[in-house]
Amino acid sequence: MRMWFVCRFCCPAAQSNSNPEWEAKVLEYFKGQLREKESHSWVPSLNDVPLHYLKPNSLVKFRCLVQDMFDPEFYMGVYETVDPSTKANVLRCGKYKDVTECGVDLNSRNTVTAERQTFYCVPIPGESPWAKEISFLSAARVVPSTSYVPSRQKRSYEEDDDDMDTQPQKQREPHTGGMGETPQIQPHGNGDSKRQETEAPSSQTTAPSDCSSHLDLNFPLPGERGPACLVKVYEGLDSFKLNDTLEIYGILSVNPVLTVLGEEKDPSLLLLNPTESMETPEEQRAHDPPASLVPRLHMLYARPLQHNNPLLPSAPTEDQSAFVSSFLVEMASVRAELLAYLTHVLLGDGLAAEYLLLHLISNVYTRRDVLPLGKFTLNLSGCPLNSYTERLYQIVQQLVPCSYRLSMSLHTMNSMRLVPKKDYVANRLVSGALQLARNTSLFLDETQLEQGQLDSSGVRNITALGNLISWQKVDYDFSYHQMEFPCNINVLVTSEGRSLLPSDCQVPLQPQVTPPNMEEYLTTIHMAQFTSQINKFRVYLSLARTLDYSISDEVTKAVEDDFVDMRKDDPQSVTAEDLHRMLVVARLLSLSLGQTTLSRDGWMRAKHIDMLRRSRTEQQKSLNGNEP
């Protein structure tokens, strides 16, 4: 099958001109083939297989986030070549290709100009190691036709050759002082600014190694790795949006000519033809990076990803609904187990665990004019210091497919770029840490914040975080104006006192146990879970988020009555805000139990836990006395 793909695209679609429908037919064919069961797993993935193991001009897939959209470009859709020896004219197809064949007749009347657009795509930022691992394993099984023997090569510097099982490596944690597979989290902030560009060893790349070091691949998060890709899009340009997560099937193009063309500059030509010099070196570097570092991918077909959890079927097919209904039965029991697990992790605090669980399945499901509905930002206050939050993050990271921990130290807040900014010199969108895929868990660690002066960029960053939490949007900086991009990010704030950032819900942590050695304690809990168990949790969290939800008229009435009664008792403390929150809590609570409608019971439970939480915050308030 693979060879077939290669052949098909090596030979130009010669008679294409006479039959304009061939393009649609090709697309249909590929879509049909890929719809077949398992067939998409035969296609090697750029995410997993190093670039130099992939054959140019073959079909590959790439799981990615659209980081930037470049200007549309015109290319020769059909052109004619003249063989210098025979003088024979041949029509050729320029679609899905970067470079033309020899001897182009630029004056041919048969040339057809067509339009395409380039997207700059990066691997999904903050993808958890386990998600990479699993999708990698499933892909590796089925790429026999590449000469690539996957397991050793890639894993060698991530972990030693323990096993495919993730379990043993977790046991090593306490000794290595961090998770072996997440080196990017270790340097807090962006001390390590020289990013590793690609997984391919530099000896394999055609570009000199020093060239790669100053080429910024523009990943949203510091310390990310993996290939970035220039994706050429031919159809349905309007259906794609910035920050979409896609699985792209396309033809890989790593023609070294691209690099040469980009770099070749004859200074004398520049002098005479200033049009060439219009493109600044920065722009050239951003838009035409060496193909060995940033491969080109000519998109045949892209599938928008609802989630990037490899344990779940990704497409909404019959397959998935069957999977969902089978899992729904288990839902309640998995929930109980997960709750117990989280309770242990949160030092025996059951209420906080309940809220954390609700937070992890929250999702902005719609927007009413400016108001995002369904967001549930949680502020866990009263967190013990000394790396507890770090451990907590690692546990969250084990559960969700995408996450990022932003340590809110004064230095990071002042120096880090959170909001993406348009760089007009290089003509690209310079990414920032808030350019995240949907449903990414953003873990804001406020315990790291110390007293001191925030400078102007620090204030901007804090404002951006506040906007993100309140409106679920990020205002990208286009220098002359700002542009608003809606997002859907789960924000969890851990702090000592109440957070300085707004939040939907604050839960003061009340530890029931005070383990003498926190690290040991958490590790023990961690070890007690089997991989299969953890996998169940992962599926549970991703699945609960996707369920539909409704409220019956009868329950609506009950909720209204209840609200009126509550207001009667204590009009000062129950506001519209509270009703908003309780409705979200009720929704999440029902979904967490696998119920897709709100029952009266569910409402009462939501009210109950909210009351417990409120009494706890009030208690806290009276204890401290100085909280607003």
Place this chain on the structure above:
Amino acid sequence: MSSPTSTPGRRKRNRDDIPATPKSTRRRGQDSSNGDLRAMPTSPATDIASPAVHDTSLFSSPRRSVLPSEVDMSSPLMYGTPSSRVEARQRPDLGSIRKAPQVDLHSEPPSADGAVASEQALGQKLVIWGTDVNVGTCKEKFQRFLQRFIDPTSNEDENAGLDLNEPLYMQKLEEISVVGEPVLNVNCSHVQSFDADLYRQLISYPQEVIPTFDMAVNELFFERFPDSILEHQIQVRPYNALKTRNMRSLNPEDIDQMITISGMVIRTSQLIPEMQEAFFQCQVCAFSTCVEVDRGRIAEPAVCRNCNTTHSLALIHNRSAFSDKQMIKVQESPDDMPAGQTPHTTIVYAHNDLVDKVQPGDRINITGIYRAVPMRENPRQSNVKSVYKTHIDVIHFRKTDEKRLHGLDEDSDQKLFTEERVQILKELASKPDVYDRLSSALAPSIYEHEDIKKGILLQLFGGTRKDFSQTGRGNFRAEVNILLCGDPGTSKSQLLQYVFNLVPRGQYTSGKGSSAVGLTAYVMKDPETKQLVLQTGALVLSDNGICCIDEFDKMSDSTRSVLHEVMEQQTLSIAKAGIICQLNARTSVLAAANPVESQWNPKKTTIENIQLPHTLLSRFDLIFLMLDPQDEAYDRRLAHHLVALYYQSEEQIEEEFLDMAVLKDYIAYARTYINPRLNEEASQALIEAYVDMRKIGSGRGMVSAYPRQLESLIRLAEAHAKVRFSDKVETIDVEEAKRLHREALKQSATDPRTGFVDISIITTGMSATARKRKEEVAQALKKMIQSKGKTPAMKYQQLFDDLRGQSEAAITKDMFEEALRALADEDYLTVTGKTVRLL
């Protein structure tokens, strides 16, 4: 006039497909590659590929054949221009057109290339190669257009001062003869309405048609004004081509056509001297020759024609001809973009006097020719990148924000509405309940607060702009300012966010995070040019829009003081770093403030609750309180509303409320087209209303209304008339304005002690009763001290206790202190620390 004169770019065109009919779908992309890429010329049927023809004049027919290259190309004879004094200037903006050969359709058999004449051209003898343009006819048509075109409905600012019933462009020519600026701007929509076919030719073949226009206009001009002296011949600059409006809609079909797009300048390059003609001199015999630069390449003559020495020619730079050129990057304006995508950018080349006409940050409409050039082919490489580079050669710039200075609405705005859209809007406007409909469509997710929404609605429409500068008053503020105050968590911010998202030129700032410079303007050193640049802040940016300021109370005093000028004079004066200027800031302010004590204290006045200076408060037309009503029926409706919010589907919501886009258009339309004026009845009603307001107060010995309130009423009434799409302000408008104003006053200016509405709370910061009471306390205190006899010093605390004991009403410490201060002002006593001394 541009001409193929002493200039470079004498190129022949290699168009090899001639459209069978004007409407044929030619592949323009291919065309351009042919037209511009001359590396491998494929000659058409004629023999113009021979070098001699390179020097043939553009409009001579091939049969006239070879002219020696030494002929003075600038000779007006070429164009029959009557004045030989005036030098023609090249037009690099039109690119490589000057050599377009004409095809004599009768003398030539249809070539293998398929050159078929268009029907229209058949009658004439000559058309320009590759087009259906006949120079003679085209010229004639354009001259007729210039001489006859009248646009009585014109409201363009450029035509100010011209007689609308006379031929417009003849007046402009007259202007040129007086002013001496040899540029004639032609509105394409005029051409279209005059001669649709000419317009089509102009759009499709700008390279050929515009020089023809140039010829036509110069002939006409020098016929009329034979004695005028111009710097160079007149150049025609068409603008407002209807072809394209949006950068996003540019596609391969548009290549080589004339387009108009709007956008924002983001970067300009430095001036690039582009060599047009290289001057070579033989080192041996000093023979000189000129070689024209062809797309950046000079064909260096290998042999001297005079002495036959090889490789003896050297390039003499300072005798070569250069033209100015500038690269400008233009980005799509944010309003044009679909949500969730990044803006597109386009490269634009400005030539000659258009260089440095625009600055980064300017919003402009560009008319120009869209070009696509294949990537440079490399002789050392056999295969090339199959991508074209695109750019626009600009013919005309039109700054859209420049007109804001004149206070006129942009004509691009007018084009936004299609006939059907206007019909929908008018239908909506004719409904009797349009006011209620619109106000309920405003921020549907926010519950109730009907009057506040109505107020904001009126603010969105604004009053009529009036100019009283003749009478010395200057501009009259037309913008309505609104302040919302109230308990935290009453969705004030949400309302602000909504408004910010609704209006095109809105700004959202938070009082906490903004500084005075952030609101006004600051001077910055541009890192690239090292020039000082004035960067405008939120208030200036929201000129003609709404500036939403959240947490108004948390703003520092110095920041707030900036607002004084903006909110009444609608200007902003800046004097810093050597830049002294006054910027327009005709912005409506929508502010939200929280009470000082976090919860609204109903026992206190508005001023006391939010602690804002009354000078600022009095500049708000409407001040609303957003309070928690604490009433069961309200709670129930609120609960219902919120629950519905969470489970209703998108479609259900849509049904209930007006689309946000319709609302947007409705407001934009009303703001652009409706300028209501007071009619007689309404004026009377306003006068009555004002007199009534004054009367209320005078009964109790206080002033209850000031002229500022009257102005507010007028503005509100006008805005309400705009909502109805009415050109007259009628009594119902005044009634609603009165009602809303009274509602707002009732909420914000009610004296909590007396229960009366007291405007002096807003205007002076203190209610009349409070002032009276202060005086009373002071008098009582004075009396008490006097009754104590001659004691030079008293203890503060004891005096306070005595006064409290004596007085029937409760005396707070604040009141006591105020009384002491009043007495100190009278020089009756002084307070030092804890003791009070008599003087």
